[in-house]
Amino acid sequence: MGTAERRGAPTEGGPAHLAARRNPDARDHDIQAGRGGTGPAGHATAEERPYDRPLWIEESARRRRMPDPVRTAAVRAVLIIAVTLIQAMVAFLCTLAGSWLAFPMVLSSVASTVVATWGALDVWVTRQVWNQRNGVVSVPSSTARALRRERRRARRQARAQERIRRRGGTGQLSHS
Structure with missing residues (x-):
């Protein structure tokens, strides 16, 4: 306190x-x-x-919300991992019980583990791609923010030049 x-x-x-x-x-x-x-x-x-x-x-909030594509990939990965853990547990219990279902469950658990690994990697790749495309703007001196500011300035200047050309002006600001 x-x-x-x-x-x-x-x-x-x-x-x-x-x-x-x-x-x-x-x-x-x-x-x-x-x-x-x-x-x-x-x-x-x-x-x-x-x-x-x-x-x-x-x-x-202490942290900003995750971008939508990253959150979607994370939810998908969590669901896949949860199903994989349940399959592994069922395979283990079937093995202990000596059930005929043990072998198919072990095979499906192995396949599910591969899919779960892919899901976790998908979250990481999606996050990296999103950061690369949108830039990380967590600090004021961010390179992405400076680049966007520069692009905006260039677009404004291009629009101003286009307006001057459309009006038939020679680039003079006054008519004197």
Whole structure:
């Protein structure tokens, strides 16, 4: 727990009244510390009543959402890997039980392992391709961002030149 929370200072992303003062020595961090007494007539003040606090405080995501193609490949890989693990478990249990189904299940588990490996590699390749096509713009000095800015500037200049040509101008800005 930080010093700002103990002193009742506003927390990041929330107004001052959401930053409840907490007892730093309490084992249960939901227990609030007293503020030196109660309100008028011995009643607890609004800040001391726990049910006046919000149930949760919205926090921004720590990481950006994965691009759609990468997320699709990841979901597909997770499903394939889950089916592969179930097949391997069934093959193992059939082997222990001495069932005739053990041999076909072992063969299908081997094939499924190959497919699961392909699925995991597909996620990696899809992510690399997406990054290469769209650029990584995680930092302000990103090369991709600078290249896009340069392309936009060139397009704007080309459009401006085209407008001047259409108007029949000789490139002069004034008519004097």
